Amino acid sequence: MRESVLSRLSNYFRNKEIRSAGILFILNALLFSNLALCLPQIKATLGIDDLKLGNALILPAMGVILGAPFISILMNRWGTGKVASISVIGMAASYGCTFFVDTYLGFCVFLFTMGIFNGGLDIGMNGVVSALEKKHNKVLMSTSHGLWSTGSMVGSMIGGGMLLWGLTYGLHLLLVSGTVILIALFLVRTLWPIRDKTESNFKWVWPGKTLFLLIFIIFTIFIVEGAIMEWNAIYYKEILNAPEAMIGIGFTGFGLSMAICRFMGDQWIERYDKKTLLTFLLGICMIGILIYANSSSMVLCTVAMIIAGIGCSLIVPIVFYYAGASKRVNPSTGLALISTLGYAGFLVGPPLIGFLSHNYSLRISFITLALFLLLAMAAGFRISRSQTQD
Secondary structure (H helix, E strand, O other): OOOOHHHHHHHHHHOHHHHHHHHHHHHHHHHHHHHHHHHHHHHHHHOOOHHHHHHHOOHHHHHHHHHHHHHHHHHHHHOHHHHHHHHHHHHHHHHHHHHHOOOHHHHHHHHHHHHHHHHHHHHHHHHHHHHHHHHHOOOOHHHHHHHHHHHHHHHHHHHHHHHHOOOOHHHHHHHHHHHHHHHHHHHHHHHOOOOOOOHHHOOOOOOOHHHHHHHHHHHHHHHHHHHHHHHHHHHHHHOOOOOHHHOOHHHHHHHHHHHHHHHHHHHHHHHOOHHHHHHHHHHHHHHHHHHHHOOOOHHHHHHHHHHHHHHHHOHHHHHHHHHHHOOOOOHHHHHHHHHHHHHHHHHHHHHHHHHHHHHOOHHHHHHHHHHHHHHHHHHHHHHHHOOOOO
């Protein structure tokens, strides 16, 4: 008998360990969304232009990429719970330090440091969920990522309210930081002992074809998500001539459909073949992007973004599920590889769109994203044809 979404959420939050893991996803999203809201004020206060801000925003992903190998080692030695607990407190503390940041160099140091802790939290919290999936014999990854999407929307509303108070970015992020640290301290006792008991059963081997295909898929999805995040509003304004109040509606539709599908996703992942589902969703996302790139209607483009959000929704949870459940490499290595090379997609996406837009057009840029998704579908098809996790 299939459970309703509300029933699954109720069961999710009833278990103390699972609930604590889900709250980690919410806290991570709260931090990210409030930083995004503060960027215009940071840019104006530091007197930097778009180029300098763009260069600085590369640093969080660089922090993730450079820190991931060390995070993998620490997860293997200490356990996922310890790494996730330390990382969420470290990430929040770095946000609090923005209270003292009044130079461009200081801002860059903050972003890089935040990126390192975010890498630890990203790998750690997904590792915690992977460990709990094995312990409780449940699929939890999609709901956990759905909580991230929800936390992002709630964080944006809370942060928007704080902006109306006229707080400086330093005080704004200090208040958010303090709140997150307080909540995290209540979670530590539950999270600290959690570790994936399968870690000790693995010896180093070459990761294998399937893991590299999954890396390419998540790399592609992060390119798409990064491009939509950075360029969607510009597309609405410059291509669709949308009024100022409507330029964010496409991204809102994208994020909302993604969040809703993620809360239903664990049930889909249990019910359908995961590899087939992965390939199907990549196709849905590609269709949404193609409609978006070839339409001049704001309504149709918004519908296309909703379709793309549905397509993107479960790809990251499914890939993280496979990385944590791999029978070839230990979970810490699989999750670190996925996070490291996946975040490289966030580095590539926005500059790639900018380059193609400058030399061709913004429409051509998004058509190129559809071609990437077609290649990712081919990778997913290869995985779906495989009968073993190699």
